[in-house]
Amino acid sequence: MKNFVPPKFEETAFNCPYCGAYSNHLWYTPFIRDTSTISLRNIRIARCVHCNELSVWVHKNMLFPVTGNAPTANADLPEEIKTDYNEARQVLAQSSRSAAALLRVVIKKLCCHLNANDADLNTGITNLVEKGLPERLKIALEMARVIGEQAIPPGQIDPDDDPSTALKLFALVNLMTDAMITQPNQLKDIYDALSNSTSKIAVKK
Ligand SMILES: [Zn+2]
Known part of the structure; x- marks a missing residue:
């Protein structure tokens, strides 16, 4: 991306x-x-x-538009989660803390969608690393206080969440979607195309 x-x-x-x-x-x-x-x-x-x-x-x-400089959602973000993501875009200019609280909910929902269905987000993200989420993305999620000892629970307003934190959370949602949905889909398409051409060569022989 x-x-x-x-x-x-x-x-x-x-x-x-x-x-x-x-x-x-x-x-x-x-x-x-x-x-x-x-x-x-x-x-x-x-x-x-x-x-x-x-x-x-x-x-x-x-x-x-009031969405200002909040990035649009990755097209592969599931529709039911995209609603919350877009709501975060709508409120960013008025309240970055509300946007950040919503984005932590978005990450929790995305984590559940990706079958890392664990009541605890820390365990959920660790499960995702085993499924291919880059380790550096997990570290970034810790730094953004989505997981780890300093984590803010999803949906909770934190006074330290400023516009810059909210923008980083938007980016992290899109990077997670890219790593866990977009890239595997692209790889599957390439793999399927290669499998088809290989079987055609086998038939020719
Ligand atoms: Zn345009």
């Missing part, structure tokens, strides 16, 4: 808050045409050249 580049004021390329694609953005300054033309200099509008949707920036901050 390509690295997520968050939207940034007057940058020409970043991941679009609507379509999620890494794409070029064109910037415009709106104006009011009255008796004279007045530029609204503190307001800037960015248009994604991939999906044509517009984001509105006031005083260098994205005002709309």
Whole structure:
């Protein structure tokens, strides 16, 4: 999965808050045409050249969409979990602590979905490492206090969760999904294609 580049004021390329694609953005300054033309200099509008949707920036901050610079969910994240993930995106700008609390629930649900069905998230993540979750991802989950001695229980508000922590949790959900769902699916497709071509060669002989 390509690295997520968050939207940034007057940058020409970043991941679009609507379509999620890494794409070029064109910037415009709106104006009011009255008796004279007045530029609204503190307001800037960015248009994604991939999906044509517009984001509105006031005083260098994205005002709309409210999802701001939260990354879109990995397409392979199960739909029932994606609802919670998208809710976290919706509340990030207003309350990063609420977003972080929701994202810890998302990780717990993802862990259950991946058959690491254990009441304790620490054991669940350890089970996932045995199933192929990279060890470094487990360490990152400890550092983000999802698991480990300092862990915050899923859904609990923690005063230390700031926007930067919430953004890291979004990234960790997407990396977990990539490692445990996207990559195994891609590998299976390649394996199936190779098996088909190998059996065709065997028939030819
Ligand atoms: Zn777009």
